[in-house]
Amino acid sequence: MSELLRLDGINKGFRGQQVLTDISFSIGKGKAVGLLGPNGVGKSTLLKIAVGLLSPDKGEVRIFGEPPSWQAFERVAFLPDRGHFSRTMKLNEALDMALRLYPVFDLGIAEEILEGAKIPAQASISELSRGQEARLNIALCVARKPELLVLDEPFAGLDILSREAMVDAVIGAISTGVQSVLISTHDLDDVEGVFDEIILLNDGRVALNQEAESVRAKYGSLRQMYKELMRV
Amino acid sequence: MTVRTLMDFERKGWAKRTCWNKWIKGGTLILWLGLSVLFAYEGWFKEPRIAWLALFGMIYSGVGFGARATVREWKEEKLYWWLSLPAPREKLLLAKALVALERWASLFAGVFVYIALYIFLVDLAMGGWSWHQFLLQLQIGFAEVLLAIALGPFLVMVGMLLGSFKKSSSKLIVGLLWGLVITALNLQVNLVGLQFSDKTDPANIIANLNYVILLAEGIVSYGLGFLIFKFISHRLKQGKLLTGD
Numbered sequence: 483m484s485e486l487l488r489l490d491g492i493n494k495g496f497r498g499q500q501v502l503t504d505i506s507f508s509i510g511k512g513k514a515v516g517l518l519g520p521n522g523v524g525k526s527t528l529l530k531i532a533v534g535l536l537s538p539d540k541g542e543v544r545i546f547g548e549p550p551s552w553q554a555f556e557r558v559a560f561l562p563d564r565g566h567f568s569r570t571m572k573l574n575e576a577l578d579m580a581l582r583l584y585p586v587f588d589l590g591i592a593e594e595i596l597e598g599a600k601i602p603a604q605a606s607i608s609e610l611s612r613g614q615e616a617r618l619n620i621a622l623c624v625a626r627k628p629e630l631l632v633l634d635e636p637f638a639g640l641d642i643l644s645r646e647a648m649v650d651a652v653i654g655a656i657s658t659g660v661q662s663v664l665i666s667t668h669d670l671d672d673v674e675g676v677f678d679e680i681i682l683l684n685d686g687r688v689a690l691n692q693e694a695e696s697v698r699a700k701y702g703s704l705r706q707m708y709k710e711l712m713r714v
Numbered sequence: 715m716t717v718r719t720l721m722d723f724e725r726k727g728w729a730k731r732t733c734w735n736k737w738i739k740g741g742t743l744i745l746w747l748g749l750s751v752l753f754a755y756e757g758w759f760k761e762p763r764i765a766w767l768a769l770f771g772m773i774y775s776g777v778g779f780g781a782r783a784t785v786r787e788w789k790e791e792k793l794y795w796w797l798s799l800p801a802p803r804e805k806l807l808l809a810k811a812l813v814a815l816e817r818w819a820s821l822f823a824g825v826f827v828y829i830a831l832y833i834f835l836v837d838l839a840m841g842g843w844s845w846h847q848f849l850l851q852l853q854i855g856f857a858e859v860l861l862a863i864a865l866g867p868f869l870v871m872v873g874m875l876l877g878s879f880k881k882s883s884s885k886l887i888v889g890l891l892w893g894l895v896i897t898a899l900n901l902q903v904n905l906v907g908l909q910f911s912d913k914t915d916p917a918n919i920i921a922n923l924n925y926v927i928l929l930a931e932g933i934v935s936y937g938l939g940f941l942i943f944k945f946i947s948h949r950l951k952q953g954k955l956l957t958g959d
Contacts (some may be wrong), residue, residue, distance in 0.1 A: 562794035
């Protein structure tokens with residue numbers, strides 16, 4: 483199957499307020515897809531619907547050709563926009579636990595990503611800096627070697643070095659067996675060259691869904707495209 | 715993935731007590747024990763068995779333990795990590811419920827031992843200690859243990875349901891459900907109490923629980939606990955619980 487994820491006519495609202503309207507797109511094998519849009523446009527909600535953590539009011543989601551279920555999480559790794567794997571665990575405890583929790587977990591990949599993060603062995607996760615915890619979180623996702631890696635705002639609030647490390651981890655994931663990546667972000671500086679496809683959300687609708695190459699050809703850069711389309 | 719692995723993951727999430735916290739709590743309990751023995755020796759205590767009422771209250775703390783298990787997902791922001799573990803929702807929930815029960819049961823057992831020791835020492839200080847008297851005292855505690863076994867899993871599930879909702883109106887509904895349990899228990903205590911001329915002694919009433927009513931109550935509470943478990947896991951599968959929807 484070449485299509486890993488398909489969303490058809492997704493609608494979602496909270497307490498009478500419509501957040502997403504008629505969202506449809508699909509993600510094929512081997513693609514790095516950027517989900518772009520301003521804060522509060524519904525990117526996080528859409529990603530949670532895509533992996534089956536939230537149910538849509540209307541529309542259909544298919545992961546690997548099936549409706550979302552817990553089995554999909556054996557092949558999908560989801561990194562939420564905030565939150566901790568566990569606040570009280572130390573680094574080694576978190577890695578040991580990941581080895582037991584996930585059917586596939588490559589400790590070597592995790593350690594490679596964590597190299598240089600200078601995480602103190604005795605510090606619990608809640609005591610780590612934002613950059614350190616972000617690196618641990620991406621390591622926990624990428625080391626699972628998922629077929630689909632879904633990352634919600636992985637670069638938000640990180641310093642330049644941490645952002646670069648995160649981007650390297652994502653690029654590394656693509657080259658070491660992760661089939662496809664879906665990343666939501668509004669921070670385009672570091673990921674300009676990473677994406678194969680772009681989905682732009684505005685006012686809860688898909689404003690653009692195109693190959694990144696043709697976007698770059700038309701607008702010069704993703705950043706320029708974002709500026710022009712968001713200004714309208 | 716086994717339930718045991720998920721339980722280990724859950725256990726890691728429960729806050730670890732700091733060294734100071736342990737010393738302060740332990741010291742307070744020993745101090746209270748010492749003062750009680752002293753007061754008993756001075757003849758200020760008449761009915762040490764009233765201490766068993768503290769254990770009776772502990773039964774209802776099961777709701778708090780259950781609520782903490784689910785509220786913690788929000789508070790510690792590990793909800794989406796937890797929900798995206800590759801395991802059936804029933805297994806995730808079962809591990810959570812078992813660890814909450816385990817924590818509650820270990821605290822309950824600790825309080826039981828403390829009260830038994832307390833009564834032993836206070837009776838001794840009062841000069842009226844005998845094996846027969848002590849076993850009669852323990853009878854009250856064991857009746858409470860039976861009550862805890864009958865109601866515990868249900869109370870923990872009610873707590874988990876209570877902690878799963880974000881809306882205050884939903885909490886009100888679950889709160890009312892909990893109120894029903896207390897009403898049922900009061901009814902039971904009153905039914906048993908009718909057998910005694912001394913209706914004002916709650917310890918006496920607890921010690922003489924009607925075991926047929928207790929068994930019926932246990933069956934109903936386990937049934938309701940199971941229904942709540944199925945309800946929460948069904949809503950989790952739909953992505954409609956714990957997620958703010």
